[in-house]
Structures are given as structure tokens and as C-alpha cells.
Amino acid sequence: MEEEKINIYFLIIVLGALLIFFVLFLLGKIFSTIEYIYATRTNKPLFIHFYWPLRKLTPDQKQFISKRFSFYRQLNPRKQLFFDHRVSGFLKHKTFEGRSGFVITPEVELYVAATAVMLTFGMRRYKLPILQKILIYPEIYRSTITKQDHKGEFNPLLKTMVLSWKDFLLGFEHRSDNVNLGIHEFIHVIQINSYKESSISGDIFIDASKEIINKLKTDSYRNYVLHSKFFRNYAFTNEFEFIAVLVEHFIESPQHLKQEFPDLYIKIREMLNYRMNH
Template sequence: MLGPRFFIFISEVLRQVWILAFHYRLSQEDKETLEKYFPYYSNLKPAHQKEFRHKLQLILTQKRFFARGGLDRVSAEMKVLIGATIVQVTFGYRNVWLKHFNKILIYPNTYFSNISKTYHRGEVNPRHGIIVLSWECFVRGLALDHDGVNLGIHEIAHALKLENQIQYNGESNFFNPKLWQKYSELAAQEKELLKQGEDDFFRERGAVDLHEFFAVALENFFERPDEFKSRKPELYQVLVMLLQQDPLTLRAV
């Protein structure tokens, strides 16, 4: 009887064939979009920029984008900037692509959920492999890149944490268990400080639960690394090791 490993292997072979046949190529306009609107990329050393572009092409080959809520179409700029956010969060892992989350839905602004009966800026649906984003909120997060609030990073962080736990797609368990345990201990302490109003570095959303804290922590890790390292050195260093990248040392200057 064929086991799950066989089907994972076949799925990976088919994925590689698809990538070879339909490989996305960044245009000059795409590269200019990165330079102009994506600070993480524009601040990288040249060698790392090349790695970034290579991974971005692979990400864009594998993801499907859908316009929702009255959005006319998904532009190349939307694909590049959202794909770049996936690359940013996963940059330390050469072979992590968030394969499970292959569909990205884009709304023009906040959207109403018939399930929660509230308006959303973004969400992640692991059951259907979907990431949902409000384009207006996504762009605001990019424009204000030092406030520790970034919708794209927030939702991709949720997807990253879930991807690590999904066992059947051949891309799980990439987080070092000991590092994750250490991170979890520190995160629980920080969440409690935040909940009790004893610390103001992270925004209040991080006090909801440990899932939200991880997403908020990554927003600050990428947008405010200097202050993060200064204010929370132990937590910052654990995230550096967990994510296998340090935004401070990746900078060109």
C-alpha cells in the first residue's frame, strides 16, 4: 500500500515540473517596484537582493491571486509586493515557500465576514490554503514602515506558523523545536506584561493570544529591529535564530 510519503514525493515532482514550465520572470518594472516600494529589499546587500529576486520568482510561479470585493483586477504591482512579503518573512529558509497557502485573495479595502459578522483587514484560512488581504491596509503597512504595524507581515506570520504545523505537504517542522520552546516561554512572559499594561513596546493586539503575539512580534522584528533588539534583546535574538535571519545584518549599510 502506498503511504503518504509517496504522494508527497509525487506532489513535489509535479510542483517542480510546473515551476520549470511556467516560471515567472521579473520584469524591469517589477524590479523597479521592489526598489521603490519595498524597503526590506532595497536595503539588502546586492548579493542578497539577487537571492531575494530568485525566491520571489519561484513564489510568484506557485501562488494564485484573485480579486475580490469589487477590485477590478490583480495588478503586477500587487503580486510583486505581496509575494515580496512572503519572501521577506521566509528569507532565512531557502526551501520554505508556504506551499499550503497557494491562493491569495485581495479586497480593495476592509471587508465584511459573514462568519464572524465583523469587518476584517486580513486573515488566513488553513483549511482552504488561503491568505486574504485588504490592499488598502496592506499598502498602508508598507508606507509606514517603522511603526510596527504591517498587515502583510502580520498575516504571513500566521501562515508561517501554521505551515510549520501542517504535516502532509512536505514543508513542515522547519522551526527548531528547542528554539520554538524558548521563544514560547519568552512570548508568554511578554504577552502577560502587555496584558497587564506593564510594557508598551508591542501593540495591544499581541495580548489577545500567543498566535497574535507571534504575528505582532514579527511586525516589529522586521519594521523596528533596532528598537526591538535594544528593548527586548533576548526575544530578538531567539527570533533571529528561529527565523534564520537578522534584518540588521542583512542591510547594505
């Protein structure tokens, strides 16, 4: 009799667990459908920020970021807390290594992480799992892959980004030349990650990218862009490079891009969901 009771209780527990799993699965499907419809109409996720518990940065870390990122300074205090949480989360999932005598400091890690978070702040997923390791050289280095001198590169097979620290800093010191190594390389990471990791933000990023590239494939529009001399020649190396250079312009001189190419400006803003009222 006692054994029968135990079996009945066990069966109830199993059925209850299956019911909970089914309900959660059904709710997930319903949410995905609602968000898909919402994203189709608005070109943005249904929500972006929801964290528990909320990780915090120290006052010194916050001051470091605020001094170097105007994006951060324009966020309200609540959004700055979200930014802080993402920086902390990003750093928790990445490893940094110095090369050719370069010493990795907390400030170096913070600068790189804040760059990534700035670019993904309009996306729900921000940890970029396609990237695990960041190697930093003091200056231009000889790539072990291409056997050529590089300022930066991203290897998705090794899940590794490589940066010249001198050129990384120059990208932020000259804020209106539309050349920023950190932004450029992280856009490549986001590009690959969007294809590898299924997410609503990744889908929006890919769709907007395709619209830009398809537009560029039109002879009349491509000639218009080429003759404008607005973008440096490197932008026309391939489709990936064009998007990366375009984002550099969007971040560093948004009003100039908006004035010259309002259609591209709108697509990049849509691609990154880059709105100050995230």
C-alpha cells in the same frame, strides 16, 4: 539464449537502479543527520540558497521591489538574484483573485510575493504550500467565516489568505508604527506551515516560538512585558498573535525592539534566520 541475456540485462538494470536509490537514500540520511547537528549548534540550516536554473525578474519588476523594500536594497547583487528567483517561484505557485471590484495587477502580485519572500529569505523552503490562494478586497471586508469586519485573515483549511489592499499599503506607508498587515498575516501562514511541512527551517521557527511563549508564561516576565506597554493590546490575544506582532516590531523598528527586549529580538532573528549575510 537470447532471452536469457535479456533477462540478465534486465536484472542488472534493476539492481543498478536499486543501488542508486539506496545510495541516494543513504546520502540523504547522512546529510539530514549532519544538518540536524549543525542546526542544533547554530540555530540555522546548513545552507539556504541553491537554485538551478535561476529564474529572473524584469528590470521594471526589480525596480518596483527595490523602491519598496529596504531589505532588498541591502542585499548584494548575488542575493538579489536569489530574492528575484524566489519571488518568481512564489508567484508561480499562487493564485490571486480580486473581490468587491478590486482588480489584480502584476504590481499587486509582486508586492504581496515580495513580502512573503522577505520574511522567508532566511529559510530554505519559501513557497509556503499551506497557502494556495490570495483574495484581495479594496478595503475592510465582511468575513464569510466570522461574519465580522476584517482587514486580513488566513484560513488554513481553505489554504486562503484574505487582505484589505488599503490596509496592506498602509502597513508599508507607515514604517515605524509596528503595524503591518502583510507581515502579520504572512507570519500566521509561516506559523501553520512550519507545523504542517517538515523542514529544518520550520523546526527552528517552531522551537524559537515555543521558547518565546514559555518565557511569556512566566508570571514575572509576562507582567514585565504587559507593564512596559511596548506592544499593542492585540498582541496578547493569544500566542499566535503575540508572535505576529513581535515580528512586526522586529521588521519595522528592529533597533527599538533590540533596545527594549534584546532577548526577544535575538529569538526572532533566530526564528527567521534573518541575517543580512544569508
